[in-house]
Amino acid sequence: MPMLRRLALIVLSFILVITPVLAGACSLQSKAITTVTDVSPAEAYALVISRTGDPQFVILDVRTPAEFASGHIQNAVNVDFYSKDFRNEIDNLDRQKVYLVYCRTGNRSLKAIEVMKDLEFETVYHMADGITAWVAEGLTTVK
Secondary structure (H helix, E strand, O other): OHHHHHHHHHHHHHHHHHHHHHHHHHHHHOOOOOEEEEEOHHHHHHHHHHOOOOOOEEEEEOOOHHHHHHOEOOOOEEOOOOOOOHHHHHHOOOOOOEEEEEOOOOHHHHHHHHHHHHOOOOEEEEEOOHHHHHHHOOOOOEO
């Protein structure tokens, strides 16, 4: 009987030591995964139309304020990728909202999305060819 009691204590000790370690390992792996979907201007337009008025949908233009002023997608929010405060401004956005991100040709927006991934945003659509392709397809912008 003492042998069985010792074995039970060893098993119980093992469980008490290993469980917190495994729980810690699981929490390290539970980092949010950002879903990024590349969309064409036509797909972006359909997304904008279908989500019009939806407070959980944000159109994010990461060009400079001057570029933004020259023409942008209606209701877009401008956060300048080149701003020294860019990461902080992105960090202040709601990570649970759905974002359509674009720039002029897709380069800055791709880098901006890397920041959003790092900050664990949930759902991001990337207009990979930017506002240039949007305009080339005859879609409208506002000033």
